[in-house]
Amino acid sequence: xxxxxxxxxxxxxxxxxxxxxxxxxxxxxxxxxxxxxxxxxxxxxxxxxxxxxxxxxxxxxxxxxxxxxxxxxxxxxxxxxxxxxxxxxxxxxxxxxxxxxxxxxxxxxxxxxxxxxxxxxxxxxxxxxxxxxxxxxxxxxxxxxxxxxxxxxxxxxxxxxxxxxxxxxxxxxxxxxxxxxxxxxxxxxxxxxxxxxxxxxxxxxxxxxxxxxxxxxxxxxxxxxxxxxxxxxxxxxxxxxxxxxxxxxxxxxxxxxxxxxxxxxxxxxxxxxxxxxxxxxxxxxxxxxxxxxxxxxxxxxxxxxxxxxxxxxxxxxxxxxxxxxxxxxxxxxxxxxxxxxxxxxxxxxxxxxxxxxxxxxxxxxxxxxxxxxxxxxxxxxxxxxxxxxxxxxxxxxxxxxxxxxxxxxxxxxxxxxxxxxxxxxxxxxxxxxxxxxxxxxxxxxxxxxxxxxxxxxxxxxxxxxxxxxxxxxxxxxxxxxxxxxxxxxxxxxxxxxxxxxxxxxxxxxxxxxxxxxxxxxxxxxxxxxxxxxxxxxxxxxxxxxxxxxxxxxxxxxxxxxxxxxxxxxxxxxxxxxxxxxxxxxxxxxxxxxxxxxxxxxxxxxxxxxxxxxxxxxxxxxxxxxxxxxxxxxxxxxxxxxxxxxxxxxxxxxxxxxxxxxxxxxxxxxxxxxxxxxxxxxxxxxxxxxxxxxxxxxxxxxxxxxxxxxxxxxxxxxxxxxxxxx
Numbered sequence: 001x002x003x004x005x006x007x008x009x010x011x012x013x014x015x016x017x018x019x020x021x022x023x024x025x026x027x028x029x030x031x032x033x034x035x036x037x038x039x040x041x042x043x044x045x046x047x048x049x050x051x052x053x054x055x056x057x058x059x060x061x062x063x064x065x066x067x068x069x070x071x072x073x074x075x076x077x078x079x080x081x082x083x084x085x086x087x088x089x090x091x092x093x094x095x096x097x098x099x100x101x102x103x104x105x106x107x108x109x110x111x112x113x114x115x116x117x118x119x120x121x122x123x124x125x126x127x128x129x130x131x132x133x134x135x136x137x138x139x140x141x142x143x144x145x146x147x148x149x150x151x152x153x154x155x156x157x158x159x160x161x162x163x164x165x166x167x168x169x170x171x172x173x174x175x176x177x178x179x180x181x182x183x184x185x186x187x188x189x190x191x192x193x194x195x196x197x198x199x200x201x202x203x204x205x206x207x208x209x210x211x212x213x214x215x216x217x218x219x220x221x222x223x224x225x226x227x228x229x230x231x232x233x234x235x236x237x238x239x240x241x242x243x244x245x246x247x248x249x250x251x252x253x254x255x256x257x258x259x260x261x262x263x264x265x266x267x268x269x270x271x272x273x274x275x276x277x278x279x280x281x282x283x284x285x286x287x288x289x290x291x292x293x294x295x296x297x298x299x300x301x302x303x304x305x306x307x308x309x310x311x312x313x314x315x316x317x318x319x320x321x322x323x324x325x326x327x328x329x330x331x332x333x334x335x336x337x338x339x340x341x342x343x344x345x346x347x348x349x350x351x352x353x354x355x356x357x358x359x360x361x362x363x364x365x366x367x368x369x370x371x372x373x374x375x376x377x378x379x380x381x382x383x384x385x386x387x388x389x390x391x392x393x394x395x396x397x398x399x400x401x402x403x404x405x406x407x408x409x410x411x412x413x414x415x416x417x418x419x420x421x422x423x424x425x426x427x428x429x430x431x432x433x434x435x436x437x438x439x440x441x442x443x444x445x446x447x448x449x450x451x452x453x454x455x456x457x458x459x460x461x462x463x464x465x466x467x468x469x470x471x472x473x474x475x476x477x478x479x480x481x482x483x484x485x486x487x488x489x490x491x492x493x494x495x496x497x498x499x500x501x502x503x504x505x506x507x508x509x510x511x512x513x514x515x516x517x518x519x520x521x522x523x524x525x526x527x528x529x530x531x532x533x534x535x536x537x538x539x540x541x542x543x544x545x546x547x548x549x550x551x552x553x554x555x556x557x558x559x560x561x562x563x564x565x566x567x568x569x570x571x572x573x574x575x576x577x578x579x580x581x582x583x584x585x586x587x588x589x590x591x592x593x594x595x596x597x598x599x600x601x602x603x604x605x606x607x608x609x610x611x612x613x614x615x616x617x618x619x620x621x622x623x624x625x626x627x628x629x630x631x632x633x634x635x636x637x638x639x640x641x642x643x644x645x646x647x648x649x650x651x652x653x654x655x656x657x658x659x660x661x662x663x664x665x666x667x668x669x670x671x672x673x674x675x676x677x678x679x680x681x682x683x684x685x686x687x688x689x690x691x692x693x694x695x696x697x698x699x700x701x702x703x704x705x706x707x708x709x710x711x712x713x714x715x716x717x718x719x720x721x722x723x724x725x
Contacts (some may be wrong), residue, residue, distance in 0.1 A: 033057065033173075033180035037068035038075055040169050041144075045070060048130075048161050049153065050146040055134075056083050056092060057142040057177055065177065065330065090114030091131050092143045099140060101132040103159040106151040128153040132163045136170035141177065187331070191219045192338040199342050203350040209247035212318070212343045217250055219335050220328070222320045224250035224298065227343070229308075229316035230263055230272075243268055243317065250321075255297040266292030267305050268317050275314060277306040277337050281327050304332055306340035310348035318343055375463045376455050379421060381405040384460060393467060395439040406463060410436045410446060417450060424461060428452050436465055445472050497524050522567070529596050533666035536593065537648060540669040546593065549674070551586040551697035554619060554626050561598035562617075568606050569615070579618045587626050588697040593670050600663035601630045601690050608688075609634035622693070625676060629691035637682040645680060667692070 030036045037055045045053050052071040059065045067083050069076040086092045091112045095102055107113040108126040128151050134142035144166050148154050195215040202208050209227055216225040228243040241263040248256035263272050267288055271278050281302050283289040294300065301322050308316040318340045323332070373390035377383050386394075386401045394401065394409060406412065413432040417423050423430060429451040436444040449464040500521050507513050558580065569576045587594075605615045609632040616631045637645060648665040671678040671692045682688035 030172075031176055031179045033066055033176040034068065036169075036172055036176040037066065038070070040165070040173070041068055041070045044144065044146060044162065044165055048146060048158050048165070049148060051149045053144070053146040054083055054092075055142060055144050055173075056087055057134075057173060058096070058140060059177075060139075062096070062140070066180070086114050086145075087143070091129065092145055095131045095133050095143050096140065099133050099135070101159055101163050102130070103154060103156060104129045104131075105154070107147075108151075126151045130154050130159045130162045132159070132166045134166050134170045134173055136174040139174070141170060141174050191335055192342070195219060195339055196342055199346055203346070203353045205347075205350045205354065206247075208346055208350050210249070212339070212346075213247060213249035216318060216320055216336075216339050219339060220304070220320045220332055221324045222250070223322040223324065224248065224253060224256070224319075225321070226253075226256045226319040227308075227316065228259075228261075228268065228319070229347075230314065231260075240264065243272075252295070252298040255295055259295070261292060266290055267303075268293070268319075271305045271307050271317055272314060275307050275309070277304060277333050277340075279304050279328060279333050302327055304328060304336045306333075306336045308340045308344040308347070310344040315344060315347065373465045373467075375401075375406065375409070375465070376453070377406045377461045377463065379459075379461065381407055381421070381461075383409075384455065390465065393438075393444065393465065394436060395442075400439070406461075408437070410434050410448065410465065413448070421450075421461065424450060424452055433468065436467075445469055497521075497528065500524060522564075525564070529599065530662070532592070533596060533600070533662055537662060537666050537669060540673055544673075546590050546670075546673045548590050549588050550591065552589055552591050552594075554584045554587050554628070554694065555580060557587075557589075557591065557594060557598060558617065558619065558628075561595055561602060564599050565602045565606065568603060572606060572609075573612045574606060574609060575612070575614045577614070577616045579616060581620065584619060584626055585621055586697040587694040589674055589694055590670075594674070594694065597667040597670050597692070598628070600667045601692075604663055604690070605630050605632040605634070605688075608632070621696070624696050624698075625693040626696060627691060627693050629689055631687065631689040633687040636684040636686050637680065637688055638684055642680050642682065646678070664690075 030039060037057065041053050041055050044050075052069070054067065054069045056064050056067045064084065064087060069083070083092070087096065091102060091104065091110075091114065094112045102112070104110045104113060105128050106126050107115075107129055113129065128148040129145060131143060131145045133140055134144060144162065146154070146158075146162060198215055199208065199211050202211065213225040213227060216222070226245055226248040228245045231242045231244050242260050243263050245256050245259040248254075261268060263269060267278050267280065267290075269292070270288065278288070280286045280289055283293075283300055283302065289300075293303075298321070303319060303321045305317050305319045307314050308318055318336065320328075320332075320336060370387060371389065373393040374387045375383055375390050376385040382405055383402050386396070386398065391398060391401060396404075401409075411434045413430075413434060416430045416432045418425075429449070431447065431449050434446055434448050436446045438444060445468050446465045447468050449466070451462050453460055453462040455462075500517065504517055504521070507517065558578065562576075562578065566576075602615070602617070609615060614633045617628070618631070619626060619628045621627075646664050646668040648662060668678045671694070675695050676693035678690070678692035680688060680690055
């Protein structure tokens with residue numbers, strides 16, 4: 001009889017045989033895990049004895065995945081939560097930890113027994129129990145517990161039967177668990193696949209939110225679903241980051257939309273912090289559910305909150321509230337996490353699409369409202385779009401201009417753009433001057449700015465064509481005026497210089513008169529240098545070259561230039577230092593032109609350096625060039641202005657300083673005309689360095705000495721032997 005002591009070996013064998021046959025007949029043939037557990041437990045109680053029993057099934061990590069409780073012949077559902085505490089601190093937990101069977105003749109006398117409320121002496125009182133592990137293929141897959149209503153109701157023979165039953169049924173339980181898990185995974189994947197098809201069908205944000213919530217309610221069978229996104233912090237934000245509920249569906253959804261809560265409080269804050277889903281089966285018993293989680297007008301009984309991630313960043317949370325069955329099943333959390341993952345990727349894609357659309361709208365607005373004529377072409381040069389200014393400049397109608405290519409509209413500089421525009425693929429942008437061919441046959445000079453852009457979700461070319469007719473006219477007038485000034489002033493200035501030279505020979509050696517004469521000679525020489533520089537600029541810009549070059553000593557050139565600027569340094573009380581080697585190779589130069597370059601650079605340094613400032617001139621041989629550098633400790637020049645300082649008539653360092661802005665422009669052209677280069681190195685607040693290179697004289701049949709005259713330096717040839725520098 002079940003529950004009685006089994007003494008005779010034949011009785012034990014018969015009982016064992018009956019038990020194994022019952023297990024094979026009722027248990028092994030089933031695949032559903034819950035069915036296997038119920039049949040196994042009922043067979044154990046029938047053949048071993050006891051009033052109630054339980055089986056808990058564990059996964060690979062030792063976590064309970066399913067359980068069954070039978071009490072006095074009645075099967076109880078939803079039992080995993082009920083058995084969690086005994087599994088952690090009771091007899092079942094001890095068996096799981098030690099993988100050993102246990103017989104408790106008297107539950108009151110063993111601390112491993114976790115007493116329940118009905119274990120009191122005035123109720124069920126002391127009992128006896130057996131607890132055995134379920135081992136399959138050396139893996140712990142569960143634990144079986146049987147309870148007899150009286151002490152000593154179970155003996156060692158009953159424990160032996162219970163262990164035999166567990167050994168016989170373990171493989172069946174494992175197979176049923178694996179089958180159930182595969183079925184469960186397939187069911188979850190089916191639900192998520194269906195949700196993915198629906199959610200992925202749109203990238204319009206409001207519609208996307210609606211579909212995410214609808215799929216959440218359908219998959220989890222809940223009354224209400226809500227979606228909240230993190231409102232990111234900005235520099236002017238005065239509060240902490242918040243979750244803003246931007247959409248909700250189901251019962252009392254209107255109470256949720258627009259709700260704002262700090263992203264650090266309540267269950268949502270816990271999800272944000274831990275970045276994992278939270279499940280609450282009963283809000284009345286779960287201490288984690290607090291005031292921050294309550295929503296006016298909505299009685300929350302159970303809920304799941306899952307984080308929404310996108311590109312590794314947490315962007316919000318998805319909530320499912322009040323399942324129709326009263327509690328969430330074991331798959332609910334996994335389904336919720338899958339839905340939140342779908343939501344995150346699709347929300348991110350929808351946001352990117354919206355940003356692209358906004359950028360396109362902004363670009364089109366700027367495109368149409370720009371004061372510059374702009375055309376968009378494909379990589380074959382076919383015109384795709386043209387704004388109003390471009391249509392007006394070219395004289396075309398919108399449908400007409402789309403029938404021409406960019407090289408028919410203007411003279412493309414293929415050296416700059418590259419054939420098939422390959423240079424633009426590498427450098428993104430190029431600028432050059434050209435002419436525009438109007439539809440009426442007129443030609444307009446334009447400055448062309450070509451660059452790569454994104455247009456209508458594809459890569460294209462943008463051409464900005466600025467009308468430079470006025471600039472060309474002004475430049476022509478300025479050049480004409482420059483030539484006129486030079487021609488009209490050169491003759492009288494030559495007379496003045498000749499007269500000053502004659503007076504210098506006639507005047508007595510009286511100091512005051514000599515001083516006045518030197519001032520006049522210096523001023524005349526400065527005017528002549530300026531006029532010569534203007535003429536040289538015009539000649540170089542027209543393609544002219546340096547024609548008169550001789551071998552000259554750079555140390556002598558520096559000494560003569562120093563004499564011309566010494567008075568300027570003294571009047572501004574500036575310290576001028578020359579750092580030169582004992583000897584330098586001769587350079588192959590136009591002496592008067594390079595003299596003017598040196599004077600221009602030194603005067604420029606003095607002009608833009610504060611009173612009592614420091615200026616240094618250095619020189620050194622560098623292979624086939626001699627490098628000269630003028631360094632000052634002035635205010636410096638901003639990086640964007642470095643190129644402009646060498647432009648004609650440009651003054652960028654100080655608008656308060658007088659000057660025409662031609663000295664550095666001439667100097668750069670002159671140095672480059674000699675085959676050298678000229679550059680600026682400067683940083684605001686740290687001074688500037690202008691350096692340039694002059695070619696070394698490789699072969700010479702004559703050397704040169706410098707003869708100073710009022711109008712500048714004159715190079716006098718001296719016959720000598722042929723030599724290499």
